[in-house]
Amino acid sequence: MNMTGVEGIVLLGAIGLIMIGLAGLFMSNNVFRMVLALVILESGANLFLILAGFHGLGIAPIFLSNHAISDAGHMMNDPIPQALVLTAIVIGVGVQALALALILKIKAHYNTLDMSEIRQQMEYDLAKNNDVTLPASAQSPDSLVRSKVICQAEQTQPDHIQAKADVQQIGGSVNG
């Protein structure tokens, strides 16, 4: 690929966006931020795809007459990646909307946006409903986070925390 200056900058931008998106997804613990990072990641990928069919001097295919296409095919921007990106954007928006809807529901129930807390509460619920003890690995980080959970949620959902403590007691007694 022969790149002009503009293309080089755009390529760097695309790779940068992908990196930012991935870093955001892996380092952030807030589910809403994770969705935002996903948006950034997807725009990076889309930009990269657009670049695949881009020529520095090319023009959009609809502005070329039939004659011009056969004459100077290399002057046309490749329309296929643009069509692909259009599809990818639409799919991405749909998936992100679904993610936000799920986040709203989860927030209404667990009253937190913190991914590790959400996950722990889900593990507790799963274990409680299945009547099993939690595996040790799922129990251990709890002692670190629990104080945080209680500080945040004491006023709002005391009964839920109580249920959690109950499950823990059951788990402890069976393990013991």
Add this chain to the structure above:
Amino acid sequence: MDKLVLLVVLPLLAAFLMPVLARSSQVLARLSGLLVLLISITLVLNVWGEVDKQAISFAIGGYQPPLGVVFYIDQLSLLFALLIPVMVLIFWPWNRPSSIQEYSLMMLLTASASGLMLSGDLFNIYVFYELLAVASYGLVSVQVRQGQHPVVAWVASLRYLLLGSVGSVMMLLGIAIIYLQTGTLNLAQLSLLAPEALNNITGLSAFVLILVGLGVKAELFPVNTWVPEVYAGVSTRLSALMAGLLSKLAVIVIVRLLVLLFPQPEALHLMTVLGMLGVISGELVAWRAKDMTRMLAFSSIGQLGLVFIAFSLPGNIGLLAGFAIALHHLVVKPALFMLAGGWSGRLEKLSGMAQSSPYHVALFVLLAMSLLGVPPLPGFWVKLLLVMNLAVQTDPVYHFALAFMLLATVLEAAYLYRVVMLFYKKENHTHASSQHSLFDWITAIALAAVLLISVVQLPSVERKLVSMAYQSGNRLLYIHTVFANIGTPEARIDRMSPTDQAKQPLVSEPSIKEKAIKEDLVLGSAEQ
């Protein structure tokens, strides 16, 4: 042939029309979904004999390949095109009242899964894969397991969605890299260009990206964290469908791309290593699992690892072993999930179950024996095939894979034996009882019957698998079939720009076998 496109169109139409129809008549809307599935099955059976003889391909909308979008149908894709409506029909939410939206999502799942199997275009594969993913996110958040609070399923769905979206973006990046290298998305033309354009480090990186993307659904080792949460949270019917069918679809797409696009041995080695890690991690965690559903979920990760190891064997024999293991798992795991549906709660509660429901337990033992590979059952033959072919490879990585696989089988035996021991424990005051719904029980029996029939019909099953592996492992057949309408690929290349023609020979150093196949093709067309 063009009517096969109805396999995608009809369920897609039904998916969006069913909620509208339901406004006037609920019964009509619900029946229309089932009707579409039955039509799909008949359509596939109609062309079954024809595809057995030779693969077919047709372009959609009259645009010829490589510019137009093609569907490619060989025995492999047709088999899955049959299995999709059949499995969806079996695992339809019969057992409980469900909303029309749920049925609509099931139809969307059918449409996208069929499209994924039939499509011969890389970007279409991406779109259908995304549709499949969206439909399964929706189903996971709706089909909550009985006795489970729906919020568990929502969280599982959200985590699945985040991982799945990252995977999809990676796959899109891989496709972009392939497009940058070759300038086409048609699988047949890509396959033509692959030995030149993709047989390098760039092509390998594209393969890794696509593998990560498709691996999310295929329960590949590093991207399978969603599996235990989702399978524990959703209804066992949906778990059975996802573990049995959907994971295999992603695997089949990976294999298709591997055969056509990525000839590097490094790609195969990567799959072996990831498969090894998958099989050992899955079985180790399954060994520690405390309830039946989780045990089966982790065991399914292990089995998928085995499938990946099998497909990473070079040549047609790898395809044969892979198809055998994948199809075996497709029958056994859903049946086990159906049985697990009535045995919720921790494993200790199942103690003495054999006294109260001996038939359920007997069926479980049969399925578990096949999963392990006890001689007369199909599970034995597929594992034997894999072991023997791993052992004859000269590459040491396959010997490691063999060791890992045998170790994993020992672990598998340990936890399945533990469950069986619990079942047959003598309890004086047992309260254990099964709560299987009639539908689950019938489904499990039907799948077990398929398993037993395949024991009796072993030679014909084997013949079918061999011809399937031979047909789908044949790159040149794919190219010739897709370009049949517009002449040979050589003619096609002539019509491309002269520089391309100079750059791209048909195949770089065709092996003797490929040459022979090519001659066969030429002879065959001369006879006609």
